Amino acid sequence: MVNTGVRVAVIGCGAQGRNHLRAYAKYPDVEIAAVCDTDPDRLAQTAQDFSVPSAFADYRALLDSAPYDLVSICTMPVSHAEMAIAALQLGANVICEKPLAMNLEEGLAIAAAAKQAERFLTVGFNMRYLPAAQTLKRMVADGEIGQPVSSKAWTLATDIPWWGKHYVKRISGGGVLASTAVHILDLALWAAGNPQPVTASASMDRVFPRKRASTAPSAEALAEFDVEDTFSGHIRFADGTWMDLSGGWGCDQPEYSYSFELVGDKATVQFAPLRIVAERDGIPVDITPPSAVVDKTGMHDWPASVAAEIADAVDAVRNERSPLVRIEQALTVQAIVDALYCSAETREEVPITLPALNQLQSRTV
Numbered sequence: 440m441v442n443t444g445v446r447v448a449v450i451g452c453g454a455q456g457r458n459h460l461r462a463y464a465k466y467p468d469v470e471i472a473a474v475c476d477t478d479p480d481r482l483a484q485t486a487q488d489f490s491v492p493s494a495f496a497d498y499r500a501l502l503d504s505a506p507y508d509l510v511s512i513c514t515m516p517v518s519h520a521e522m523a524i525a526a527l528q529l530g531a532n533v534i535c536e537k538p539l540a541m542n543l544e545e546g547l548a549i550a551a552a553a554k555q556a557e558r559f560l561t562v563g564f565n566m567r568y569l570p571a572a573q574t575l576k577r578m579v580a581d582g583e584i585g586q587p588v589s590s591k592a593w594t595l596a597t598d599i600p601w602w603g604k605h606y607v608k609r610i611s612g613g614g615v616l617a618s619t620a621v622h623i624l625d626l627a628l629w630a631a632g633n634p635q636p637v638t639a640s641a642s643m644d645r646v647f648p649r650k651r652a653s654t655a656p657s658a659e660a661l662a663e664f665d666v667e668d669t670f671s672g673h674i675r676f677a678d679g680t681w682m683d684l685s686g687g688w689g690c691d692q693p694e695y696s697y698s699f700e701l702v703g704d705k706a707t708v709q710f711a712p713l714r715i716v717a718e719r720d721g722i723p724v725d726i727t728p729p730s731a732v733v734d735k736t737g738m739h740d741w742p743a744s745v746a747a748e749i750a751d752a753v754d755a756v757r758n759e760r761s762p763l764v765r766i767e768q769a770l771t772v773q774a775i776v777d778a779l780y781c782s783a784e785t786r787e788e789v790p791i792t793l794p795a796l797n798q799l800q801s802r803t804v
């Protein structure tokens with residue numbers, strides 16, 4: 440990278456804020472100018488750990504203090520929209536953690552602010568940067584899979600993310616769907632060429648505290664838990680393809696996993712580990728490239744994928760281009776998430792209507 444001194448700030452110094460900071464710290468041409476957290480101990484510790492010169496308890500004071508090229512928003516979803524809009528209006532590009540917002544309405548307000556400010560807003564869907572995901576995307580683009588027909592995507596988590604309030608709906612926007620399954624939903628959509636969703640239906644339940652009650656860190660956490668921890672959904676797309684999406688936080692699995700299967704008219708892809716089986720003279724043959732980086736779960740490169748996502752955003756700032764994860768794609772994910780929640784409540788298939796997303800793009804590649 441050319442040293443052009445990209446100035447960044449990180450809002451939220453919890454689990455993911457520190458992951459962003461670790462990634463920024465890898466790049467000598469990045470200046471971590473400021474951090475922000477409402478928790479004073481966490482703020483002081485983070486500023487010290489990453490040698491950050493300015494620390495703020497109030498994100499507005501941080502934004503007012505200096506111009507930033509890039510702001511990471513790593514708070515819980517309840518504050519994503521107000522922080523993202525404020526940062527964009529002050530001329531910063533933004534990398535906002537997933538999920539983009541509490542709902543599509545907030546997401547559209549963020550997109551409008553990005554367009555008006557002529558800055559990008561990208562979302563932390565770091566799974567796209569896993570080496571196996573990159574290989575898969577290349578193979579789909581090269582036509583190895585043929586036309587996508589259908590996909591299945593799922594996340595099997597063995598535990599509840601107790602370290603933050605991911606289990607309190609008014610703060611997180613939802614449970615395993617909004618907090619966890621969005622990763623694999625985004626990855627499966629991207630692999631399939633981002634088809635336009637038209638309807639969604641879902642069923643949801645809470646197995647907590649029938650399961651995992653003993654893992655609650657406090658009586659307060661036990662009482663506050665009000666999100667779905669188990670769901671299954673079906674999404675139809677305008678091109679006739681469909682996706683089955685499911686997830687759980689209380690799965691009886693030996694380990695945490697994210698997986699999907701994409702069926703094309705030439706081959707079927709499984710992820711992860713990445714496995715591609717294609718028809719050759721009527722016989723299914725494994726054509727997975729030997730060079731594809733695989734492991735048992737495909738998750739071994741998670742921190743590296745966050746670092747790659749950060750490097751992409753920094754490079755996008757410098758070269759005035761869009762990062763890999765574009766806001767219109769994050770809005771599509773949000774629209775699907777909203778429709779799945781609505782369907783679980785109404786017990787009906789829910790139509791999905793999105794505004795002309797290309798009009799919302801703030802930057803093009």
Ligand SMILES: NC(=O)c1ccc[n+]([C@@H]2O[C@H](COP(=O)([O-])OP(=O)(O)OC[C@H]3O[C@@H](n4cnc5c(N)ncnc54)[C@H](O)[C@@H]3O)[C@@H](O)[C@H]2O)c1
Binds near residue numbers: 476513537565
């Ligand atoms: N991509 C990934 O791999 C990944 C992993 C974990 C979390 N996340 C996402 O990152 C976001 C944060 O999750 P987390 O697990 O780091 O949560 P967390 O609770 O560990 O951290 C959130 C931090 O934000 C701070 N905060 C809350 N309100 C604030 C405000 N108004 N101003 C400044 N700071 C404030 C809290 O004090 C806390 O330190 C969520 O959107 C989550 O879904 C992404």
